[in-house]
Amino acid sequence: MEAIASSFKRIVSDENFLEVPFFQRKYVWKKEQWEQLFDDLKASVLSRKEHFLGSVILKRNSGNRNFANIIDGQQRITTFSILIKAAYDELKDEQKKHFDPLLIEDYTDNDPKIKHCRVDRKIYTQIIQGVYSSGQKNEKNLKEGLLDCLEYFKIRIKEIDDVFDFLKFITDKSKLFVKVNLESTEDEQKIFDSINSTGMPLNATDIIKNALFDRMIKISDEEYALDLYDKYWRNIFEHDDKCLQFWDSQITTGRIKRSQSEIFLHAFALIIGIFDTDKHSLSDLSSVFKTYIQNKSKEELEDFLVLLAKYAQTYQKLPQITQNILFDFDEYENRFFHLGYCFGINSFLPLVLFLKQNLEEDEYKKALYLLEMTVLCVSETKNYNKFVADIISNLQNNLKNTYIYIREQIKKYYVKFFEHSQIEEWLNNIENNDAKVVLFWIELYRQREAKDYKDKTGLCYIYTLEHLAPQKWQENWSDIFKNEEEADKFIYKIGNMTLLKGRFNTALQNAAWTDKLNGNNKYKHYIKKYADLIINKELLNITQWNKATIEQRTVKIINDFYKIWNVNIFLEENNGSNQGF
Incomplete structure (x- = not known):
């Protein structure tokens, strides 16, 4: 250089x-x-x-x-x-x-x-x-x-x-x-990364595209390469401004933002077996593709482009999670991708893309449900990339028992996280972000089950989390909790949390229960005002919020958790018939 x-x-x-x-x-x-x-x-x-x-x-x-x-x-x-x-x-x-x-x-x-x-x-x-x-x-x-x-x-x-x-x-x-x-x-990408002080990497997609069609020109001619470019690249990635905006839009992976096209190409490279998770990182993406295509024949490159285009079209059909989406419980793909979005996990994307491309919808839905519970319950994520690559590799030539195979692999690596004791320990001392996600989907589940909500159009993920017994409990809740240790034991249970549109002001957050519930003409926002959610309606007739009511509501929420996410799938030996949603 x-x-x-x-x-x-x-x-x-x-x-x-x-x-x-x-x-x-x-x-x-x-x-x-x-x-x-x-x-x-x-x-x-x-x-x-x-x-x-x-x-x-x-x-x-x-x-x-x-x-x-x-x-x-x-x-x-x-x-x-x-x-x-x-x-x-x-x-x-x-x-x-x-x-x-x-x-x-x-x-x-x-x-x-x-x-x-x-x-x-x-x-x-x-x-x-x-x-x-x-x-x-x-x-x-x-x-x-x-x-x-x-x-x-x-x-x-x-x-x-x-x-x-x-x-x-x-x-x-x-x-x-x-x-x-x-x-x-x-290698253009590595050189660019090393000289660019802004930390924004050169888009690997353009480098890969250049290498692909440069190779095709050399082994055929420009007219033939142009025809393939129009059919299998431009028509997929560049056919109009909306298409360009989609593939250029950014996703955060770790600490780096990558374009949708780069994320897709990484998933595709892993699916076809040219990306080694032990040796390669996203910064190697362009060199991985360039090495793969450098000795390909004209026919092999065309087959490669055909497959690339098919997977790219499938990728475009995957849900894109934004704040404006109306979520419905039965839209299982949205539920899975929303959980991944909220927990910052996109390692399963290559496997999901592979399954969506190759399975019938019913089988795809069942497999996605297994991965959904893994995203939700497993806290050790560092080996996900290797885990996903191994599953894809083993499924390439045998998709007949996909659901069973994925279930057994999840059990093999992560079964301890599905133990009831583990899950209940988590839900009894849960962080705000985790509680917000769980309560949101429990609300949607309850709405699906309730006759009065049959005509509901869904919910946007626009809620804030509120602790019913407040974190600053000393002034108005000292008759409920004896000391800090006891207060912490109950305040951070999921049964002590709910979802609201907008955040209470500080005075109401720390107020006594009757004021939080009814407002008493002192506060603009209070729980009864936001009782359109089922998880809030159940609070309206509770005259006193205390340790017993927190415990009772926690048990009820945990029971609904198990109805939605049937973790027994990973715990029982003969569970093929009970596959959850």
Whole structure:
């Protein structure tokens, strides 16, 4: 790797031409970015101080032609070159010759120095060659796209008194970029991670896509590769803005945010057996795929793309958990993914994707129920990745007894967590987040069972957790609890907790029971006001909240817990007929 501060002139002069691979995304910068770029450069020229625009990562072609692929920085380089073209058109003829090499490749019939991606190549070429159809738009109407970008800069360049000096400064006199040269054998993602101070990793998806279709071009031809790209990649990952937004949306994995596309590709790599959980991490994702495809034949790569597309379509059908979802108890997939979301567990995603792709719905539902209880009850998560990889590997060629196999594997590794004593110890001294999740689904379960709630449309996960006997109990609850130790024993039982829309003010949180229940004209919020939930309705006729009522309600909630999550599945020897929901 070679990284050096460079002017635009240095970047384009070191190669015969620069190429944006045909399968890279279209130009997406908009007016906001154009305005920022021009304002920064204008200020830089006026002050005669350099302004850093970012890094450009180039990868030298391994063949005989002297050119480089633009791996990262396509958007800023494209925008910068269009600004140059807009300024170039304002120069006198004798001045233009100094900037021709920045726009046009030497010894060609007016070919652009930058060969753009397939989607934008035609219009970009027309812009650089000056044969575009100018719209003569008003600046207010310029929003996006390559032509709008050109028109915007044509308007803004009128602000510059000496365009020739402006161009000299921004193209040659200023080292505006950090140019990173990669050799053909170097891994783009690892290099990018090591130089990027922001900690945001280069998207492995684009690197994998580039490697896939670069390989396909080399072993077939560009037309064949284009056809496969359209059918099995663009149509799945890039066919419209909504699709792009989905795959670009971020998920937090550990301490790092990764895009949906990277999370999917990791799951897919694990499913097909090329990702070793003992050796690889997410930062190795691109190199894992590149190693896998480097010796594949044309037919093997096409089969690979077909399978990739099938799994990607299945992945898109998995629930996406947000605050606005209306949850219903019987929507089992939403329930599973909501539990994973609340407990911060996504290690089971590859296995869930594999099961959804390969099982009939009834079998998939039963298997997901086993994993749901594991997410909920098992607190040792460090070996989940290995556990999931082993199950997938063993199920690849035999899905006949999937439910039984998964159940036995869970029993083998985690049976102690399903013991009633373990679960009841947890529910009798439970943390707020855990209690909120459990109470939410118990409420939905009770609504399903209650005749009065048959027409309910579900609940959003918008509640706050309230301790009925408060954590600060000394002022109004000293007749209930003798000391701190006794208070803690009851306050943190799940039976002493409920869900409310909004949080009580501090005075009411610590108030006596009758005030918390009825308000007594002193408080705006109180329990009776939020009695639309069944778990709150049962409180309305309780005149005194004490240790006995806390204990009774805890037992009742634990019984409902076992009705929903039948952990006996993992404890009994002959339990095939009792499979829960």
